Structures are given as C-alpha cells and as structure tokens.
Amino acid sequence: MAKIAINIATGTLQKEEIIVGIDLGTTNSLVAIIHPDTKQPIALKDIDNTVLVPSIIHFGDNEQITVGNEARNYLESDPSNTIYSVKRLMGKSYNDVKSKGHSLSYNVIDDDTDRLVKIQVGQKFYSPIELSSLILKELKHRAEHVLKMNISKCVITVPAYFNDAQRQATRDAGKLAGLEVLRIINEPTAASLAYGFGTRNDESSLIAVYDLGGGTFDVSILRITDGIFDVLSTNGDTYLGGDDFDRVLATYFAEKIGLTHEELSIHKSMAQTLRLKAEEAKKQLSTQDQFTFQIDDTELTITKNEFESLIKPLVDKTIDSCANALKDSEISKAEIDVIVMVGGSTRVPYVKQRVSEFFGKPVYDNVNPDEVVALGAAVQADILAGNNKDTLLLDITPLSLGIETMGGLMDVLLPRNSKIPSKAGRQYTTQRDGQSGINIAIYQGERDLVKDNRRLAEFALTGIPAMPAGLPKVDIQFVIDADGILQVKANELRSGVSQSIEVKPQYGLTDAEVESMLMASIVNAKEDIKIRSIIEASTEAEQMIQLTENFMHKHAQHITEEEKSATQSGIVALQQSIEAKDKDQILTATEKLNEVTRPYAERVMDVAIGEALKGSTI
Ligand code: AMP
Numbered sequence: 001m002a003k004i005a006i007n008i009a010t011g012t013l014q015k016e017e018i019i020v021g022i023d024l025g026t027t028n029s030l031v032a033i034i035h036p037d038t039k040q041p042i043a044l045k046d047i048d049n050t051v052l053v054p055s056i057i058h059f060g061d062n063e064q065i066t067v068g069n070e071a072r073n074y075l076e077s078d079p080s081n082t083i084y085s086v087k088r089l090m091g092k093s094y095n096d097v098k099s100k101g102h103s104l105s106y107n108v109i110d111d112d113t114d115r116l117v118k119i120q121v122g123q124k125f126y127s128p129i130e131l132s133s134l135i136l137k138e139l140k141h142r143a144e145h146v147l148k149m150n151i152s153k154c155v156i157t158v159p160a161y162f163n164d165a166q167r168q169a170t171r172d173a174g175k176l177a178g179l180e181v182l183r184i185i186n187e188p189t190a191a192s193l194a195y196g197f198g199t200r201n202d203e204s205s206l207i208a209v210y211d212l213g214g215g216t217f218d219v220s221i222l223r224i225t226d227g228i229f230d231v232l233s234t235n236g237d238t239y240l241g242g243d244d245f246d247r248v249l250a251t252y253f254a255e256k257i258g259l260t261h262e263e264l265s266i267h268k269s270m271a272q273t274l275r276l277k278a279e280e281a282k283k284q285l286s287t288q289d290q291f292t293f294q295i296d297d298t299e300l301t302i303t304k305n306e307f308e309s310l311i312k313p314l315v316d317k318t319i320d321s322c323a324n325a326l327k328d329s330e331i332s333k334a335e336i337d338v339i340v341m342v343g344g345s346t347r348v349p350y351v352k353q354r355v356s357e358f359f360g361k362p363v364y365d366n367v368n369p370d371e372v373v374a375l376g377a378a379v380q381a382d383i384l385a386g387n388n389k390d391t392l393l394l395d396i397t398p399l400s401l402g403i404e405t406m407g408g409l410m411d412v413l414l415p416r417n418s419k420i421p422s423k424a425g426r427q428y429t430t431q432r433d434g435q436s437g438i439n440i441a442i443y444q445g446e447r448d449l450v451k452d453n454r455r456l457a458e459f460a461l462t463g464i465p466a467m468p469a470g471l472p473k474v475d476i477q478f479v480i481d482a483d484g485i486l487q488v489k490a491n492e493l494r495s496g497v498s499q500s501i502e503v504k505p506q507y508g509l510t511d512a513e514v515e516s517m518l519m520a521s522i523v524n525a526k527e528d529i530k531i532r533s534i535i536e537a538s539t540e541a542e543q544m545i546q547l548t549e550n551f552m553h554k555h556a557q558h559i560t561e562e563e564k565s566a567t568q569s570g571i572v573a574l575q576q577s578i579e580a581k582d583k584d585q586i587l588t589a590t591e592k593l594n595e596v597t598r599p600y601a602e603r604v605m606d607v608a609i610g611e612a613l614k615g616s617t618i
Contacts, residue, residue, distance in 0.1 A: 319354055339363040
C-alpha cells in the first residue's frame with residue numbers, strides 16, 4: 001500500500017513509498033534516496049549535517065546502545081564494549097576470523113551450535129547480523145526522520161567478493177532492522193550506477209572500479225552490456241586502506257621526535273595523538289603542499305612529496321591488484337573505458353595520479369567518493385520502485401554449484417561465472433529397484449570429487465513410490481536469485497513428490513579460500529580427470545552387473561548352462577577390474593561381458609516380441 005509522505009524539498013504531500021539505498025560499510029555507513037523533484041541521488045544528513053554514520057556500536061550501562069559518532073567517542077575509553085568493523089565478521093566462523101590474525105579490542109567467541117562467530121559484550125553475546133542490524137536501524141531512523149515517513153524497503157550494497165553466506169547475513173541484518181531488503185547489489189556496480197553507467201539500454205562498456213577506503217581495498221572489472229552488469233573479476237586486500245597511510249605517517253612523526261616503536265607502544269596517548277595528527281596531515285596534504293604542526297615544543301613539517309614517498313609501497317600494492325584484476329578478466333588496460341574512484345582514500349591526489357597513469361586515462365572522481373556507493377544503491381532502489389524499467393543488474397557466481405552423484409562425483413549444474421539470477425536443471429534417477437528416497441547433497445567448488453569441494457547443504461527426497469531402478473525421473477532445479485541465494489528443488493516427475501531447500505551456507509568463505517579452491521582445481525586437474533573417468537566407468541560397470549544378474553534370473557529358462565557360466569566368469573572379471581581401479585581393464589571386461597550376453601539377450605528379446613505379437617490382434 002502506498003504511504004502518504006511529505007516531499008522533503010517542497011513540503012508538499014506525496015503518495016509514494018520511498019525505497020532507500022544503503023551503503024553498509026566497514027568504517028562508515030550511509031543512506032541515500034533519489035530526490036523526488038530533482039530525480040538526482042542524494043545522501044541523507046543528520047541534524048549536524050553529517051552524512052556518514054561511523055559503523056560503530058557502543059553498549060553502555062543499563063543496556064543503552066548508541067551507534068555512529070556518539071559510539072566512536074567510546075573507542076578509546078571503553079574498548080571492550082565498543083564494536084567496530086562488524087562487516088569483517090559477517091558470515092564468518094571463529095576460525096576464519098582467528099586465522100586472519102588481526103586483533104580486535106572486543107571479545108570474539110565461537111559458538112559450537114552454528115559455528116558462526118559471536119561477539120561478547122558483558123554477559124551477552126551478539127551475532128554480526130544483530131550488530132549490523134543496529135547500524136541499519138540507525139540509518140532507517142535517520143531516513144524516517146528526514147523524510148517524515150515510514151521506511152520499510154531498501155537496497156543494501158556488499159563487496160563484489162562477498163559469498164552467499166555473507167550476502168545472506170547482510171539480508172538477515174536488514175530483516176532484523178525491520179527492512180525488506182529488495183536487493184543486495186555489489187558495491188562496484190552501485191558506484192557505476194551513481195555515474196549513470198548501465199542505466200541506458202544501448203551502451204556497452206568496460207569499467208574498472210577502484211575502491212580504497214579506511215581499512216579495505218578492492219578493484220573490480222565490470223562489463224555492462226545493454227544495461228546488464230557482469231563482474232568479470234575482483235582483486236584487492238581486505239586489510240589495506242587509508243588507516244595504513246595514517247600508520248606510516250605516525251611512525252614517521254614518531255621517528256622525527258626520536259620515539260622508537262617500543263616507546264610508542266608504551267606511550268599510548270602519544271601514539272593516539274600522533275595517529276590523529278597523521279590523519280589530519282594526510283587530509284590537508286590532499287589539497288596543500290605541506291603541513292606543519294606542533295608537538296611537545298617541536299615543530300614538525302611534512303611535504304606532499306615526503307608523504308607520497310611514504311605511502312608509495314602501499315599504493316604500489318593497489319596497482320599490482322589492478323594488474324591482477326585485469327589479468328583475471330582477460331581484459332587489456334586499453335580496453336577499459338572508464339575508471340571509477342570510490343572510498344575516502346581516493347581523495348589523495350597521488351592515488352588518483354597513480355591509478356590514472358596505470359590505466360592511461362583520467363579517472364572519474366567528481367561524485368563524492370564516500371557517498372558514491374550509497375548514491376548508486378539509491379539509483380538501484382529507484383529502478384526497483386519501477387521508475388526506470390530498462391536496467392537489469394547481473395552478477396556472476398564465483399564458484400561452480402552442483403550435486404553429488406554416484407561414486408562421490410561432483411555434477412555441476414551452475415558452472416562458475418554463471419550469470420545471476422539464473423537457473424539450471426537436470427534429471428536423475430534411482431540406482432536400486434524400489435528405492436523410495438534419494439539424498440541430494442549440494443556442493444560448491446571446481447574439483448571432480450565432492451570430497452574436495454565445499455559442502456553447502458543436504459536434503460532427502462522421500463516418498464518415491466516403488467519402481468524399478470532407472471524408472472523414476474527426479475528433476476533437480478537450481479535457482480539462484482539476484483542476491484546469489486540458491487534454492488534447490490527436487491521433484492520426482494512420475495509421482496509428483498517434491499522437496500526443496502534454500503541454501504544458507506553455515507559459515508563463509510574468504511576471498512583467499514575461493515582463490516585456493518580455484519588453484520587446487522587447476523593443480524589437480526589431470527589427476528581429477530583420471531579419477532572421474534575411473535569412477536564413471538566403475539559406476540557403469542556396476543549397473544551392468546546388476547542388470548545382467550536381474551536378466552539372467554528373470555529369463556533363466558531361455559539361457560543355457562554354458563552361457564550362464566560364461567556370464568558368471570565375465571561378471572567376476574568385471575568385478576576384479578573395478579577393484580583394480582583400472583579404467584582400460586574395466587572397459588575391456590565390460591566389452592567382454594557384453595559379447596557373452598548379447599547372443600542370448602537378443603534371443604530372449606525375440607521370444608518376448610514373438611509372444612507379444614501372438615497375443616495381439618493386428
Ligand atoms: P571510507 O572507508 O571510504 O569512508 O574512507 C575513509 C578513509 O578515507 C579514511 O582513512 C580517511 O582518513 C580517508 N579520507 C577521508 N578524507 C580524506 C582526504 N581528504 N584525504 C585523504 N584521505 C581522506
């Protein structure tokens with residue numbers, strides 16, 4: 001039902017429900033809408049005129065919860081009750097977080113029941129989903145306050161490398177905050193939309209989105225064809241950002257005033273002062289050629305050139321990532337049409353200069369780099385509200401999705417890099433006579449054997465009426481929606497029994513894991529192909545043995561003793577070849593058994609046809 005609202009610009013009544021776009025960031029979050037009059041995206045401000053909501057939550061006495069700028073004040077004074085960087089924990093297990101080796105000032109614990117990480121605050125435990133929902137609630141309140149209307153629908157952005165579990169966790173956080181998440185979209189896609197790319201139907205272009213924030217860096221290569229977005233590749237470092245610029249700068253200042261690293265680690269307040277001065281210097285040097293300040297009676301000066309040589313190794317790393325992203329997408333630098341800059345740290349002129357030099361083109365930087373993702377989310381929200389029907393958003397699956405078949409083989413239904421949303425289906429059947437159920441185990445990965453892939457879920461299709469092996473037709477459908485959430489449906493077509501499952505993986509995969517899974521499939525490709533061919537030959541051979549035995553039993557009166565014993569020896573030889581796991585031996589033994597059974601099989605069939613004809617009237 002449409003809601004009555006007041007137009008924020010004119011104060012007049014309007015009758016549309018507004019869908020908001022949300023950038024739920026590691027450091028900062030914000031909410032944006034399409035202005036009802038100008039039709040341009042705008043980020044919503046609070047009373048203090050600030051757009052960014054620091055993604056920080058503080059739990060005070062009497063369970064008083066504060067979010068944003070106010071919570072940030074407690075980072076130093078009450079670190080164990082002040083939660084930041086929750087986005088890094090979304091959809092992650094304790095082991096994922098622990099293996100990163102980056103310490104957090106609050107307490108992260110594992111929970112045996114669901115293996116997802118929890119955060120301890122006082123006597124209470126919170127999931128990253130609950131914590132993120134508090135940030136989303138804050139953004140929802142802000143939007144409701146500014147727009148003077150109820151807000152119930154949104155679009156939320158996530159990094160392109162987020163896997164299914166992380167996307168689902170983000171969606172759940174929205175739900176918990178009382179928001180219907182109409183779509184989860186990739187941050188680079190949103191940034192491109194904010195610049196208007198992909199909103200016209202006729203264009204085709206290749207875009208590089210360079211996103212350097214406070215604590216994370218990623219670069220994505222996108223292809224837009226007829227309004228459809230494809231993420232061709234992403235690369236980056238989830239622990240590299242403007243905070244590292246501050247760190248190298250603070251260390252430089254410390255050295256200038258003669259403080260060693262050890263002294264600084266003891267002298268906490270001095271370290272904090274230097275870090276704050278470093279950030280101030282960095283920001284000033286984005287527009288000035290030098291920065292001077294006073295510390296303990298010493299005057300310190302840093303020039304833009306000195307700053308640039310300090311951060312050069314860090315910027316070099318990001319440029320290496322750009323090269324890797326291009327390599328993975330098999331796109332040359334010259335083919336990239338547009339480079340979009342995202343994240344507060346792209347304000348540093350040296351960063352822009354290096355990126356521009358690398359791609360050999362000027363970069364797009366005129367939209368505020370802190371807001372560009374949220375503004376793009378608002379553009380997408382507007383499209384979903386039906387205001388721009390031409391644009392469709394599409395992404396890809398990072399790993400193949402499939403099910404386990406006989407012999408533990410992976411049968412891929414949606415290959416890696418499949419466009420989403422998409423669907424795929426295949427028919428399977430039973431192995432045993434009268435089999436009343438089949439297990440459907442869903443896996444993600446590139447290896448031929450499911451044991452080497454990642455198990456996502458399993459369910460059973462039961463209640464199949466008794467039928468001979470091979471007769472039931474079990475149709476399995478994989479449907480992956482625009483958010484990358486997978487639904488698997490199994491339907492036995494003869495009886496109509498069906499079952500389905502929505503895959504919410506128990507804990508997330510890291511970028512590095514996706515990469516190592518891909519590497520493992522390449523390294524083991526030869527061996528995997530060999531094992532697969534042996535398993536396939538063995539499965540076929542086993543089926544043949546069963547069919548032959550059934551046939552002999554059923555038509556015993558038409559088969560001679562000699563044929564029976566030759567068949568028996570053929571079966572034994574075939575069984576031995578299966579045990580020997582030798583593909584050529586299996587194929588030879590299968591052929592031999594075929595030669596023995598063919599003459600009497602044909603004879604029995606002739607008899608059967610003759611009898612059938614006798615009984616029929618032509
Ligand atoms: P984001 O995560 O995108 O909000 O980016 C935050 C980062 O951008 C922090 O490291 C800020 O210090 C940095 N930043 C913000 N403004 C500037 C500026 N004018 N020059 C350089 N870095 C900036």
